[in-house]
Amino acid sequence: MKQDTVTVSFDAAKLKAIKLYMSRKGVSLEQELAEQLNKLYEKYVPVNVRDYIGETEDVGAGNAQPRQVK
Helix, strand or coil: CCCCCCCCCCCHHHHHHHHHHHHHCCCCHHHHHHHHHHHHHHHHCCHHHHHHHHHHHHHHHCCCCCCCCC
């Protein structure tokens, strides 16, 4: 799937503290933010839209099974 970049402004001192304490626990800030974005996606995007996006990604990747039309 195609990736896009999100840019967010945040207090520099707070960001430095987050990175410090997350690194001590072996946690990636980028991974945590990606997980939160996925939760927001699941919360706000209707299921039928998520299904459509999933189907179009599968077709683009050549992974989709052909549907039988009756």
